[in-house]
Amino acid sequence: MKKETIIYTILCSLMMTSAAVASNDDILDESRDAYRTPKTKKAVSRITKEEFTPTSFEKLRMRAVSRLESEKREEAEELQAQAEKNRLLEEVESKKQAQTAKHEKELEELKERLRLLSLTQDETLAALREQNQKLMEEKKALEDAQNMSEKEQLRIQQEIAEEKAAVAKLTTELATAQQAATQDATAIEKLKTSLASKEKVIKALDLDLDESAKKYAKIKKDYQEANLRAAVLEEDVKLAEQEKVQIQEKLASYEHHVFGDQEKSTASTSNATTSGNRRSIKPISSTK
Incomplete structure (x- = not known):
């Protein structure tokens, strides 16, 4: 979880604690500034980059909710991308195995013809x-x-x-x-x-x-x-x-061609998998 999201969550918890003492209307009431300490107001202003107002907590809560929803979407997209990558890797592996089996069969047939x-x-x-x-x-x-x-x-x-x-x-x-x-x-x-x-x-x-x-x-x-x-x-x-x-x-040229292509295909698949694992998703910037 990102640093700003953690701060949003802490402030929302403070809001929920305050709500246990007073109603929601009281929190938005200017006369209830006792629940809004200077330290809390300063933290809220620093995050919202605005002067503290009675609606600052609501804006902060909405921003925290938006951030959480954004992170959930990112996680869902990342899981979907990983699933798609796994599917593509399985498809490539299946094709590679089928091609390898085909090459081995052709090689055996060629060896038999050569023997005869x-x-x-x-x-x-x-x-x-x-x-x-x-x-x-x-x-x-x-x-x-x-x-x-x-x-x-x-x-x-x-x-x-x-x-x-x-x-x-x-x-x-x-x-x-x-x-x-x-x-x-x-x-x-x-x-x-x-x-x-x-x-x-x-x-x-x-x-x-x-x-x-x-x-x-x-x-x-x-x-x-x-x-x-x-x-x-x-x-x-x-x-x-x-x-x-x-x-x-x-026959020697065909064997070199078949097994050389298989080694190149294996190396290419390995490099693609390593590159996919190292790829990171860029964080979504915060919105006002």
Whole structure:
């Protein structure tokens, strides 16, 4: 209770005490100044800031009643403001809890999707790596086959060169024998037979060389296709690993966003509550 209100109350009590001795009309009567001591009159004049009159006590009483009613209104307004603040705080807390529950649910769903996606990615990567391993083995086998085919072609070409050299030698000998008058027909026939045999061998070697060249071309084509598949497969593995890393980074960013917002919201609510508790209501000034 304010200082002036206390004084008003004391003076009103004095008035009520005086009323027990005399009627209300007597108190307002100038002839009853015996109940109005100089000290009381001086206190009343100081509060009302007016010269003491027969109506000063009534003015003082009315002012005290007005002050009490004003304080009651202030208390009622303060209680109403506090109730409204409590309601708003409860509403904010309820919304915060609902938002937190929603974020936690979304986070759990995202974690589950990431877990399933990680399993799928792991299975995919394992399958791609296994496929890549098989392809590398296939490439190695093709490289070995290609090397063997090259060696086989060189061997056949060398045999053809040797047979052609033998044919050239036999041709020379045949020409020499035909020219020699002393050489008999048997030797000539033998040389012709040997020459025909060599020509057949050369023809067979030519066929083998053609077949070997076809095999080599097929092996080379298969090897090039295997290289292409290996490059594509390696790119698929790299993309799958990059996608998995991106998903993990998104999850980390989402967790930081959710829990960071929750911490900021909690700090903001705490500051608002502290500020509301410290706020004071200004007193209503006295009226004449």
